[in-house]
Amino acid sequence: MKRAMYKPIKLTPPQFLALIFLSLVMVGGILLKLPIATEHEISWIDAFFISTSAATVTGLTSVDPGSTFTLFGEIVIMFLIQVGGLGVMTFAVLVVIMMGKKIGIKQRLLMQEALNQPSIGGVIRLARNIFIFSFLTELIGVILLSIRWVPEMGLGKGIYYSLFHTIAAFNNAGFALWPDNLSQFVGDPLVNLVITFLIMIGGIGFTVIFDLYYQRRFKKLSLHSKIMLISTLIVNMIAIVSIFLFEYHNPNTLGKLTMSEKMWAAYFQGITPRTAGFNTIDIGALEQPTLMLIVLLMFVGAGSASTGGGIKLTTFIVIIFAVMNFLKGKEETVILKRTIRNTTILRSLAILSVSVLFIFIATMLLTLTEEAGLMPILFEVVSAFGTVGLSMNFTPHLSFAGKVIIIFIMFLGKMGPLTLVYSISKPEKMNIRYPEGDVITG
Amino acid sequence: MKRAMYKPIKLTPPQFLALIFLSLVMVGGILLKLPIATEHEISWIDAFFISTSAATVTGLTSVDPGSTFTLFGEIVIMFLIQVGGLGVMTFAVLVVIMMGKKIGIKQRLLMQEALNQPSIGGVIRLARNIFIFSFLTELIGVILLSIRWVPEMGLGKGIYYSLFHTIAAFNNAGFALWPDNLSQFVGDPLVNLVITFLIMIGGIGFTVIFDLYYQRRFKKLSLHSKIMLISTLIVNMIAIVSIFLFEYHNPNTLGKLTMSEKMWAAYFQGITPRTAGFNTIDIGALEQPTLMLIVLLMFVGAGSASTGGGIKLTTFIVIIFAVMNFLKGKEETVILKRTIRNTTILRSLAILSVSVLFIFIATMLLTLTEEAGLMPILFEVVSAFGTVGLSMNFTPHLSFAGKVIIIFIMFLGKMGPLTLVYSISKPEKMNIRYPEGDVITG
Ligand SMILES: [K+]
Ligand SMILES: [K+]
Known part of the structure; x- marks a missing residue:
């Protein structure tokens, strides 16, 4: 009798996560639409656009956050970024821990899913460590930025601006309270260094951070950590040098800057596309090769189990090595x-293929709904998919349909890879088995 | 002693094929550079561009073939198309058959490679059948086109034009002897039908044709043939309807035509991007959504073991089904x-990933070498990679470096998927086995 009493709706962990994210976006959208949240009224679609952008830690903005939202609205955005960035699940587990309740196997599986961790053991410890670590890192970030901004803006505003941009940077959400993002700090060493270090620490993935913390020596690190550290270094170096060379003579970007500012700008803009989304130079004025490079960086994204998006750096590195081995006719793909x-x-390969398919479909839909060239459209789609937040100043010009598509892509970019990994690793059983058939491909 | 006498250079079948193709392109380029081949002198890069374009049955033209080449030059192009299209290997085997020599296992393996056939048995019979079938189909094509062109141009020129365009269409090489390709026949039912049927017969793959010939009934066909027939029908229908709708009001394409011409043009332009490359409307004047659709069609390409290119329709269908199953969490991918x-x-997945990587790299390189928007560049690269031959009238404006890149991409587009399939299916053995390492992706 008791078994028949209740029939709970069974959700897979990705479905459960999607539901929580959706609720977060909904609540955020409604809060941002409230009159107390805005200086002047905004449309529902803009409220939900900003809410999705914040919760998915993207940073694309259909309205300028600094001049549109009141302090209340900005705090809602900051809250959405922190909750979305650290992971809804980690947050939920922390709440449960604080309430002293026992965490069941189901909750731990959900956590594991949210953090993309290969083993269940130590997930709870990991969650607690993530929170302590994030809090300490953000505290240091706030203190350092306050050194720059408190003397300039006064104690209250200075600390508040330091907090907002620290949270945005650590969670890899490219929101800034200035209309031109961080462009006025293009040559400021402190702001450049603090923001980029927050981005890199948040974006490399917590497993790498803890691996570093516990192992200390490079040789003892896991393969995953080694690949992440080496490839982050190489990819960032290539990006910085390429942007410096491509833009050196562009009068609208690096050309007008002093040599010192040029170097800081190239450094900043080389690190931020994966997947922070801040900018100190005008993205819309960049040369085409630079834009293509940034599209690639946005697509690749940050590290697994990080606050960033994209197909993830390790996915990209594995594919590069696998492809080289295919071409060489080698049986095994060997890295380090x-x-x-x-x-x-x-x-x-599946993650790359699915991502390319979705990006293509979204880009094609936007060529139907928007009056714009392929470059700004593709740039916007990849930025949304990688939850990056850079834009060729195209977001405010999106049509209603365009905004709906980009909202959907941001959501997909945050949930998609997670869901896909889950689907491939934990397949359902089928009742009917069909005989195998031969198909010639390629 | 005898073993030490000669040390033959060991080439893998793909390397051997690449070498033959390279020789063909070299010989073709030199012949096309000869003064007797051209009405006015052309540069070496243009000679090799046209030679590569013809041998890889692409159809991109840096110079207008009709007004640039003499009859001799045109016959060289026709020869390159026929040899490249039917496959260097099939040709070589036929020569061997005609010379009465026995075909060894090594040659048959090469043949198998060239034709992308899963089993060695029957490869020789297949080669003979391919030649008989191709000859008969082309004969019918020439006769039908002559009905239209002999009364118009006289016997000699009429038959010659019919032969040239039959060979180009059957081998899916979009070369035409008019500067605007086949635009003057936009509303001509005979030319439209003959050319598109030649394209489809050449592009669906010889295995499907022979399967149809021997089995007669749809139910008895192989899974590969069934997928090819159904998906060709569906993809062509979607393409035709989409182009009709997207371009209906475009004054530079369908807008200026009568309703009958509109329908013929949509029909023709819906079929030709995979991977024939002929056009009856101005590709450069198409709307962006249409261009994106054509980019997708060019990327997908024709059938395996056909005269066409691209990642192949079956590859695309398998990925679509696999992705849907991943997302549903199903264990097995079931088609029909x-x-x-x-x-x-x-x-x-590997073919798609590698193709996307190469297309991206080539597109980025061209944004460095060319002064043009992203759309014409991407369109040109995908057209070259899929050996399609459609262009937004961009090919003649390519820089020297741009031409080199496109030549390389055409070559890669012809050889790449073949090599890749070979590499994945026949891996070399490695001496060192490393322990497995865990990498978190996605
Ligand atoms: K971001
Ligand atoms: K072609």
């Missing part, structure tokens, strides 16, 4: 003297 | 009640 599992390669 | 092997899915 370790063989990469076939399932990892399959998963990486 | 047959389970698709995991190796087939892996191979398809």
